[in-house]
Amino acid sequence: MSPQVEPTSGVRSRAVRVPKPTAETIRRLKSHLGVLSTTALKYLDQSLPWYRSLEPAERAALGLVAQKGISTFVTWYEEPESTPAWVMNDVFGAAPSELTRSISLQKALALLRTIVEVVESQVPDIAAENEQAQLREAVLRYSREVAFAAADVYARAAETRGAWDSRLEAHVVDAVLHGESQDSLSSRIAAIGWKSQKNIRIMVGTTPASSSVTFVAALRRVAQRYASDSLVGVLGDRAILMLSDTKFEEADLTRFARFFGPGPIVYSPLASTVSQMHTAASAAVAGYGAARAWEQAPVPVDADDLWPERVFNGDPLARTALIERVYQPLVHAGNGLLQTLSSYLALGHSLEGTARELFVHANTVRYRLKRVSEVTGWDPLVARDAFVLHSALVLGRLNEPG
Secondary structure (H helix, E strand, O other), rough: OOOOOOOOOOOOOOOOOOOOOOOOHHHHHOOOOOHHHHHHHHHHHHHOOOHOOOHHHHHHHHHHHHHHHHHHHHHHHHHOOOOHHHHHHHHHHOOOOHHHHHHOOOHHHHHHHOOOOOOOOHHHHOOOHHHHOOOOOOOOHHHHHHHHHHHHHHHHHHHHHHHHHHHHHHHHHHHHOOOOOHHHHHHHHOOOOOOOOEEEEEEEEEOOOOOHHHHHHHHHHHHHHOOOEEEEEEEEEEEEEEEOOOOOOHHHHHHHHHHHOOOOEEEEOEEOOOOHHHHHHHHHHHHHHHHHHOOOOOOOOHHHHHHHHHHOOOHHHHHHHHHHHHHHHHHHHHHHHHHHHHHHHHOOOOHHHHHHHHOOOHHHHHHHHHHHHHHOOOOOOOHHHHHHHHHHHHHHHHOOOO
């Protein structure tokens, strides 16, 4: 269902002062309503090429707006002291709100100008010569009020549509987080214009204290410069940004940090397909929940860099990752890597102590620790990396049978 737009909200409410017409002019105006409406519709078809190319339903809706505009002018001209608000409601109330999507404001104003031209062309046949100038002036004043009302309708429609789109995006983000089926998720994403199917990254941070539609729009504008598609969702105190086909490196993710509130910002590993978005989002959310345990964590931080904290916070994905991507590769690598790493960590990161423990040269220890770094991607000579490796050893041993 499309969001409904209140056409009169914000429209100027002052009365337009027009001299009261004679009863004869009003009578002739009313008698010419049919002619004016028919002439207006013909003129629209002849003078506006885009009008001819509209779908039948859209043409009918715009034709109804034109007819209501003419008939309402007669009512307003009869009571010129009335405020424009109810007049605008009568004119635009005849049009479905979907028209603001398919018909631009410029086209709507062109339609209004066409109607004015038709009414002006009929003035000599409607009013006595001494009232023609007054009638023409009334037509111009009325058209100005309708133009202001049209601009207001379109502005409010854009605002409402922005809020509506934000709600739709929040629903999609929620569907990703809850792991909806791929068919359902693909359908939801397609409905909001998401076209990409690869290289998807999710960022999670704190919602700004002054969060609003403006914050979401600003974040979306920046995201659109660097990604093919983007989604922004605000779920309570969390702001979630989803990007696809990103045109930058991980280090460039810092450009988005200023849009989030104070606190950690965590980004997921790349999801290669839409079906992997849930796993990527789960990693980012779990990382966000555990990031406070690493006081020196960079902002933003990779969710994979938070594996130990995520494990301590109960995340099974991180536990599996440490076992399968750190512990098991060391087991399979052999050559004493696992034993050397274990001794090095247990002996306070001492190369000489590890060498004595294993009855090998210190250079052999250095070589093996370098191989640990090559196999796992984590360097045991770096304190933070050593913590990750130590966590992997503990989990791996607990996972061994017996």
